[in-house]
Amino acid sequence: MSTRANPLWLKLLTPKAQLESAFEITPAWLADRNLRGLALDIDNTLAPTHLPGNEAQIRAWLEPLHQAKIPIRVVSNGHSNRILGFCQLFKLEFVGISGLRMAGKPIPNAFRRACRELGLPADQIAMVGDQIFTDVLGANLTGMYTVLVKPLSEKSMPHTKLIRNLEKLVLARLEHEKM
Numbered sequence: 780m781s782t783r784a785n786p787l788w789l790k791l792l793t794p795k796a797q798l799e800s801a802f803e804i805t806p807a808w809l810a811d812r813n814l815r816g817l818a819l820d821i822d823n824t825l826a827p828t829h830l831p832g833n834e835a836q837i838r839a840w841l842e843p844l845h846q847a848k849i850p851i852r853v854v855s856n857g858h859s860n861r862i863l864g865f866c867q868l869f870k871l872e873f874v875g876i877s878g879l880r881m882a883g884k885p886i887p888n889a890f891r892r893a894c895r896e897l898g899l900p901a902d903q904i905a906m907v908g909d910q911i912f913t914d915v916l917g918a919n920l921t922g923m924y925t926v927l928v929k930p931l932s933e934k935s936m937p938h939t940k941l942i943r944n945l946e947k948l949v950l951a952r953l954e955h956e957k958m
């Protein structure tokens with residue numbers, strides 16, 4: 780263990796858990812961590828941005844969560860028509876910042892609203908996403924339990940490639956801090 784305390788910026792960028800995929804999350808996984816609600820990113824977390832077609836996988840994953848009565852909110856920065864269509868398809872509720880059909884991550888407003896709507900303390904809600912600088916940062920600022928997953932699609936927009944490289948630097952630093 781490093782004897783040096785982590786700087787605040789690194790703490791804010793550090794996920795509580797890292798998983799290969801959001802689809803590993805089950806009611807039992809949540810219960811083991813005293814988590815009672817879910818906030819979800821969509822693009823590259825549940826659905827690859829450029830490829831449709833994992834509807835069956837998403838439905839199969841959601842079913843036991845619904846059965847366990849885990850309340851869910853979608854917190855996405857994605858294009859609003861695409862995300863609203865996704866939410867309708869799976870009967871999920873979307874949370875945006877007031878008056879807008881977007882979440883504005885990492886600004887904490889939509890995360891706070893998700894917590895209010897779910898009616899749970901922030902630390903009992905898992906925010907699941909694939910990006911450190913939006914999903915993890917915003918949810919950590921809100922006090923949620925942050926889960927970083929590997930992006931479903933490797934194909935990224937140019938601006939995302941820069942972010943991915945910055946994320947690699949942060950993840951390498953986190954690995955280094957563990958040693």
Ligand SMILES: [Mg+2]
Pocket residue numbers: 820821822823824908909910
């Ligand atoms: Mg994403």
